[in-house]
Amino acid sequence: MTSKLFGTDGVRGTANTWPMTAEIALKIGSAAGRYFRNDGSNGHRVVIGKDTRLSGYMFENALTAGLTSTGMNALLLGPVPTPAVGLLTHSMRADVGIMISASHNPHHDNGIKFFGPDGFKLSDEAEAEIEAMVAGEVEPAKAVNIGRAKRVDDGRFRYAERVKSTFPQGRRLDGLKVVIDCAHGAAYKVAPEVLWELGATVIPVGVEPDGTNINKNCGSTAPRHAAARVLEEGADLGICLDGDADRVIIIDETGQIADGDQLMALMAGRWAESGRLQGGTLVATVMSNLGLERFMTARGLTLERTKVGDRYVVEAMRRGGWNLGGEQSGHIVMTDYATTGDGLLAGLQFLAAMIETGKPASTLLRQFDRVPQLLKNVRYAPGQDPLDTAAVKAAISQAEGQLDGKGRLLIRKSGTEPLIRVMAECEDDGLLSQVVEGIVAEVKSIA
Template sequence: MKRKLFGTDGVRGKANSHPMTAELALRLGAAAGRYFRRDGSRAHRVVIGKDTRLSGYMFENALTAGFTSTGMNVFLLGPVPTPAVGLLTPSMRADVGVMISASHNPAEDNGIKFFGPDGFKLSDEAEVEIERLLTEGVELAQSHNIGRAKRIDDGRFRYNERVKGAFPRGLSLQGLKVVIDCANGAAYRTAPEVLWELGAEVIEIGTSPNGLNINEKCGSTHVDTAASAVVAHGADVGICLDGDADRVMILDETGAVADGDQLMGLMAKSWADQGKLTGGALVATVMSNLGLERFLDDQGLRLERTSVGDRYVVERMRAGGYNLGGEQSGHIVMTDFATTGDGLLAGLQFLAAMVETGKKASELTRVFEPFPQLLKNVRYSDGQSPLEDGNVARAIADAEAKLNGNGRLLIRKSGTEPLIRVMAESVDEAVLNATVDSVVDAVQAATL
């Protein structure tokens, strides 16, 4: 059985439209509750966090109803970063954790992600089983066994202390001026608090959520506002988080952006030099730049590639015993400290490197020369399968021949939106543009 409801990062869509309706969230909560209460022999717990979207109230209540209907006791964390849910699920001895968020998507979207009792995201097999239970229906708890729900007021403070504990002892951010852009999202209180408590002079952006402005012209996918603030305030560095704070982009003192690949390259070399990088490898997805792979080769390190999605990165890390991985988009996973991508934690690692080396951000954000890379998206309608079209297949084959081993071509469906993503890399930018455009034209023709 294949997953139909779950994508690469939980269930996601436009709020109040299928599949992101209150009715489905209630049923999904009941199905997940039954899955994690299979023995039925004791009280079970679930922790639920959310970002700052208006629809979060609706889904929080619907999921609570579903979980309590199967006898699960619910602990509501309120707005916290996604990695806080991964941390607090095992810390509070919960059987399952839930984050209500659509990450970097606009405010009208929302999503539901699940974490197992170990704080890691669920496997494909577990999601398939939850979908089966949702389809077939679940046995509800007897009336005297219905679960209870309560608010947990100190969830973010527990997370703050864990994040600060990962910052090297003896170091301080005293003297550093840091712009922090929280995308009007889940870290709007957490990130400024942590940076200030570690000694930084903090300039806040995106810390006034109103339910509708999450990721709006701010955050890791819209860095221009933060870049302007870095220059205007003469800041040493900028840290841009996304709506649920599991990804990060770093800005140097000129406002120039460094993506996840550059940050992972810096950390991999630094950790390897300190003897802290396990397995001699960095785990990243097929989207990471070929320049990163060549850089690691020069350092005597390996790049282990996975499918797109930080959960697949984590699965490979756990299977191979690696402790550093992530995505070009800014998910940085450090399993010595966290169970999932953590933008604030990764940002602090970069700040620690600045303090330890005494170097400017611009000296640390260009550890390798990236291959020219181009990504274009083609939207398609429900029921369409453009990648199965014969003309598309021929266009892809022709494009691969043009690259002739001097680049890469990657065609994939988005796991969160109805998009075909066409990405290529090449040392020759003319070939790069022609390659991507030929495939995009074929895919667009197949959607007409």
């Protein structure tokens, strides 16, 4: 095996194409089983959840076969949000949790994400050890020690109760009309249920999964349909989740769409005022807008930046003892409540702010003025490295010179797809477009 299995967030790719094949999933399951069942006893457990992709059936079965072959006992949750797997791995005293999902990607992709016994995502080091075991021979358990598999029917309800417990005690959502777009994904049942149980009038969108429509023209990556429903229904706001419900995008009552940066600013400001923001610090990635950084600085607070990926945000939060972080894309991490990004939980915190302040969504989602930001994605053929060519390097160097003192430039490869992401920020719209398009053109000429 010459290519690396694990990327930014577990293993991901097109179903039935390396590395997302049933054969590799079986090997990953047996390697993970041997890694976590290292004392030979039969008391070890793995919690497995999935989203609504058709290929989820195949990967659930393959992983279960691999895991039980090494003596692990598999607890199968069925379709649940990614944060539910983190929660239940810890609360059910499991050794490892696995989520089968490609998050916001289209249905033909899928992925395998791992959580440790504490409910947090595995470290790079642990993933590297498992990957090394996949490449070798994994010793199966003796026949008498083969593990068992069991369906857990109440996983969704356990998660729902935990999420509701984070809402301010004694508060309800009576009188609020909420559009909830579940992207035909993992939260298609639990998210509308939670909002209705808290008293909201719920307009559900994206709640009819068929195995192939997850994230298709809906959810956090395509919120326009939900925005139209907000206006059509006269709703107070819209909440858009992605396929595994670890991201959220909020839509205000006027149909305007706000990203994770505005939501993080709101929460950081409120938490700082109430003394809840640990270390006066918010953790975000290099993708977050410069306006968010200025917002924090103006209040005597700190924005700590990491590389892209919610796992890196969480790792920084844990190292620094900070309790709030996230990504512009909508991952909002609140370690007081959860071990990973949780779109539904973040949506409830926003609703709590509406209830407690009496302010509409449109006011709460205008925490700072964004510095103009332009992001373009360029797809390239696997095996290529456009960023290593002289022409692209020269274009990047020229752009950096043009932006010096006027803005910032970020070029990176996606950790989950063969994409080069070109992002720049600058108050001068003309210059912004010029530098981004120049780099994109050079990358395309090679890709």
